[in-house]
Amino acid sequence: MKSLPRILGLTFLALALTNCSGKLSPEDIASRLEPSIVKLFYRNQPGHGTGFFVSGEEGVCTLLTAAHVVKK
Numbered sequence: 001m002k003s004l005p006r007i008l009g010l011t012f013l014a015l016a017l018t019n020c021s022g023k024l025s026p027e028d029i030a031s032r033l034e035p036s037i038v039k040l041f042y043r044n045q046p047g048h049g050t051g052f053f054v055s056g057e058e059g060v061c062t063l064l065t066a067a068h069v070v071k072k
Contacts, residue, residue, distance in 0.1 A: 036052075036053060038051065038063060040063070040065065040069060040070075042069070042070045045070075047069070048069075049065050049066060049068070049069030049070075050065065050066075050069075051063045051064055051065030051066075051069070052064055
């Protein structure tokens, strides 16, 4: 347990440094995120939802979303 304070300290430092890169403009954020935006269609059901890509089988795009997005 002696290493726990070191681990916590390094974790805090790493998290603090990630915020030192400067602020991104809304345009910069949009240009970075736009390639990963998808529109979900499920069995001709009305509505919409959000999701994000997760790693899975090679060569297959897997999108994780909430159950209510695809629920009948």
